[in-house]
Amino acid sequence: MNVRQQELHNRLQIVRQRMAQACAKAGRSKESVTLVAVTKTVEPEVAADLLSLGVTDFGENRPQELWRKTNAVPNGRWHMIGHLQRNKVDKTLPLVALTHSVDSLRLLEAVEAEAVKQNRSADVLLEVNCSGEGAKQGFEADELLALVEKIIQLKQTRIQGLMTMAALTQDPENARPSFIKLRELKQKLAALLAGTPHTLQHLSMGMSGDYEVAIEEGATLIRLGTILVGDLPNP
């Protein structure tokens, strides 16, 4: 292993340990949480190194970067986690396992139309603004519950859960109310969609600064960038 791979190995070991501890504290199995490595700040070689160290899932927040990196590391499971413009849906859909960031009805309809056109199914999460910050993307809670009629009509798009970005703060405890809110919202939406193909099994929440709190509150997908790939040594 080169120095970068050694460093990634060490960081992964620490993160996996802390994930396991958070799961134990919450009475959850380790297998119930998937680490999504966010590679937006690094070159595809780093994703390839992580893949060889056992990381299976990768996230990018910009479509063009996603296209480039999926092409370079086709054996990863790729997640779109940032804002997706409607004119980039066609090229993105075939490349991703899951789109976390469906943040408007217009985008949801564009995904559905493209999935029908490409004769494929699209797995998505709905992004929710849980922190109440004006600038954040995503649906408001009451907007989301009002979407049920539209969701029921979807043919090729499956709502697999919800995603949120907590406000950035020093103390991870500050993120807990947002995570609780997302979990409760998911329960409500799942009840309204019971018996449909929309299983809502996922909660995508938790980043480098707050992932343990997110796991305690039920995260099934955590999105980690800085803590894994920030300031890496050159190999």
Ligand SMILES: *Cc1c(COP(=O)(O)O)cnc(C)c1O
């Ligand atoms: C960058 C990014 C992350 C990772 O954030 P870190 O704090 O670096 O772990 C997670 N989710 C989204 C949507 C991001 O854009």
